[in-house]
Amino acid sequence: MNGLLPSDMIDQTDESTICIAFGKRVRKLRKAKGWSQEKLAEFSGIHRNYVSDMERGERNVSLKIIERLAKALDVELSELFLF
Amino acid sequence: MNGLLPSDMIDQTDESTICIAFGKRVRKLRKAKGWSQEKLAEFSGIHRNYVSDMERGERNVSLKIIERLAKALDVELSELFLF
Numbered sequence: 001m002n003g004l005l006p007s008d009m010i011d012q013t014d015e016s017t018i019c020i021a022f023g024k025r026v027r028k029l030r031k032a033k034g035w036s037q038e039k040l041a042e043f044s045g046i047h048r049n050y051v052s053d054m055e056r057g058e059r060n061v062s063l064k065i066i067e068r069l070a071k072a073l074d075v076e077l078s079e080l081f082l083f
Numbered sequence: 084m085n086g087l088l089p090s091d092m093i094d095q096t097d098e099s100t101i102c103i104a105f106g107k108r109v110r111k112l113r114k115a116k117g118w119s120q121e122k123l124a125e126f127s128g129i130h131r132n133y134v135s136d137m138e139r140g141e142r143n144v145s146l147k148i149i150e151r152l153a154k155a156l157d158v159e160l161s162e163l164f165l166f
Contacts, residue, residue, distance in 0.1 A: 018147060018150040064101060
């Protein structure tokens with residue numbers, strides 16, 4: 001059970017927006033450090049392909065991944081959501 | 084693929100801490116509005132049991148659920164991570 005109610009009850013159209021916005025935010029923070037996706041993958045312990053998919057907004061990222069990204073990028077968790 | 088590397092490469096012990104901290108934060112914001120878990124479930128379109136599990140730190144919540152919670156609680160996404 002992923003916790004969501006039947007999709008017809010909820011407007012699904014904009015649901016991917018947060019994944020796209022989050023991915024762009026991570027990319028921005030990564031680039032600000034001058035890091036490649038490989039380096040972020042290495043420092044966060046997240047698979048390289050997952051980092052790439054996520055930055056394109058194709059992953060509905062979970063808390064544990066969010067925490068790893070914040071630790072690797074050395075930012076507060078909340079900073080990952082300033083968009 | 085949930086994006087994580089083999090668990091032995093990563094210290095798993097503190098990984099649930101973020102789920103617990105997030106759950107407590109949501110509970111605090113919910114109670115500040117004087118809402119029951121049922122009301123949060125109704126307003127966010129999330130299953131009632133999921134809200135209960137999540138507040139106890141038993142769910143590795145995803146971005147789409149995080150966004151619903153922020154909308155329902157009428158807070159910025161980043162405010163859910165101020166702990």
